[in-house]
Amino acid sequence: MTARVSDLDAHLGYWLRFVSNHVSQSFARRLQDRDVTVAEWVAMRRLFDEAGVAPSLLAERIGMTRGAITKLADRLIDKELVARRPDPQDGRAQILVLTARGRALVPELAALADDNDAEFFRSLTAQERRGLRRLLERLVDQNELKIVPVD
Amino acid sequence: MTARVSDLDAHLGYWLRFVSNHVSQSFARRLQDRDVTVAEWVAMRRLFDEAGVAPSLLAERIGMTRGAITKLADRLIDKELVARRPDPQDGRAQILVLTARGRALVPELAALADDNDAEFFRSLTAQERRGLRRLLERLVDQNELKIVPVD
DNA sequence: TATTGTTATACTCTATAACTATA
DNA sequence: TATAGTTATAGAGTATAACAATA
Numbered sequence: 001m002t003a004r005v006s007d008l009d010a011h012l013g014y015w016l017r018f019v020s021n022h023v024s025q026s027f028a029r030r031l032q033d034r035d036v037t038v039a040e041w042v043a044m045r046r047l048f049d050e051a052g053v054a055p056s057l058l059a060e061r062i063g064m065t066r067g068a069i070t071k072l073a074d075r076l077i078d079k080e081l082v083a084r085r086p087d088p089q090d091g092r093a094q095i096l097v098l099t100a101r102g103r104a105l106v107p108e109l110a111a112l113a114d115d116n117d118a119e120f121f122r123s124l125t126a127q128e129r130r131g132l133r134r135l136l137e138r139l140v141d142q143n144e145l146k147i148v149p150v151d
Numbered sequence: 152m153t154a155r156v157s158d159l160d161a162h163l164g165y166w167l168r169f170v171s172n173h174v175s176q177s178f179a180r181r182l183q184d185r186d187v188t189v190a191e192w193v194a195m196r197r198l199f200d201e202a203g204v205a206p207s208l209l210a211e212r213i214g215m216t217r218g219a220i221t222k223l224a225d226r227l228i229d230k231e232l233v234a235r236r237p238d239p240q241d242g243r244a245q246i247l248v249l250t251a252r253g254r255a256l257v258p259e260l261a262a263l264a265d266d267n268d269a270e271f272f273r274s275l276t277a278q279e280r281r282g283l284r285r286l287l288e289r290l291v292d293q294n295e296l297k298i299v300p301v302d
Numbered sequence: 303t304a305t306t307g308t309t310a311t312a313c314t315c316t317a318t319a320a321c322t323a324t325a
Numbered sequence: 326t327a328t329a330g331t332t333a334t335a336g337a338g339t340a341t342a343a344c345a346a347t348a
Contacts, residue, residue, distance in 0.1 A: 005261045008196050011268040013174040015287040020171035023164040092306040092347045110156045117162040123293035136166040142274035243324045243329040
């Protein structure tokens with residue numbers, strides 16, 4: 001009876017993290033030309049669908065804390081991709097909206113996301129890609145993964 | 152012809168990142184009780200197999216820059232889990248080794264990694280787990296993913 | 303009192319590059 | 326001159342908590 005100490009690569013979590021980090025880093029490099037980070041892309045894509053989102057709601061949607069959203073929004077405002085407006089109905093509240101420049105940029109960034117995904121997963125068949133997606137979605141469901149910024 | 156702007160969840164990279172982040176965060180929480188981060192665990196697990204590794208080699212093995220390894224080693228040394236020794240053969244070189252405490256801790260951390268993986272992927276059948284692993288390994292091979300710290 | 307958003311602090315990780323000491 | 330390692334700086338992300346303004 002030897003005490004077994006499992007290898008790093010014995011865990012699915014290890015492989016998932018390894019592959020995921022490479023996909024994200026590859027995407028981040030593509031976004032770098034447009035001076036946008038992955039987190040900024042996610043926020044912008046959300047604001048593209050739903051114009052005028054409160055920072056606290058955006059935080060909930062993309063799983064960041066409110067403090068983190070403030071910093072992220074500050075950066076996007078510096079780049080003139082997003083604007084902050086007072087909420088007419090609630091004196092405490094703010095509303096985040098894409099600027100014209102920001103809105104025009106989203107389709108370009110979406111194309112970069114498409115390219116990145118297509119290139120990275122090109123070696124899988126359509127069936128394998130569907131299978132992988134279903135598996136990941138099941139893991140999300142069955143582990144009850146929620147986007148919950150602890151705040 | 153409408154210009155299609157793909158959704159965030161249209162990409163496999165999105166799901167991979169979402170699931171991977173949850174697995175890693177869950178593991179990080181388990182490690183927190185032992186005051187160890189995921190990156191620290193990876194370094195310690197490497198040093199467990201291969202006693203006396205040069206920082207530059209460790210950097211290569213786990214995909215961090217040399218500067219990052221120095222900082223990580225500093226933290227582990229503060230916690231008395233790792234020691235730094237001069238290389239007798241090369242006056243410039245250093246060697247990193249686990250302390251007795253560090254060595255004793257590795258099997259406990261490995262057990263936490265096992266638990267985390269088992270819990271997270273419990274809803275998959277053994278066959279699905281094998282399939283997922285094979286798919287991830289194929290993506291690593293076919294995208295020629297290497298552990299390369301740009302330095 | 304509770305909520306909205308900001309601000310501040312601190313820590314991890316990453317990246318880049320300058321620096322030292324040895325080779 | 327090249328290499329090993331450290332050090333410094335900066336940016337991004339996370340977490341926590343305090344705070345002002347408003348509800």
